[in-house]
Amino acid sequence: MSAKDEKLTISQVCEELKIKPSTFYDWRAKERAPKCIKLPNGGVRIRRSVLESWLEDREEAA
Template sequence: MGSPRQYLTIRALCEELEVAKSTFYDWCAKGRAPRCIKLPNGEIRIRRTDFERWLESREVAA
């Protein structure tokens, strides 16, 4: 298995988190999604480092 990609597509992020694309777009609308990059062709990418930081910021104490 290779190393994780540096940039995630919305599809890859949703697959990794096991959530629907509509959930991701809802998070975006509410300002709760990880930072995104909009490419000139309109596609969205998420830096893996931003995604990891975003996940860590949502950790809760057990």
């Protein structure tokens, strides 16, 4: 599996972005979070490639 296909947990995403899980869930409720994969067991994963694209879309010119 390539790094772009890596599936991250919400905890991993929050740790990487240095945010609290409550912030991520707030963004998700407001449809501002990266696109998520909902697993049959209720778990949620975010593809590494989706997270990277989502971050690039939020970059501002200096």
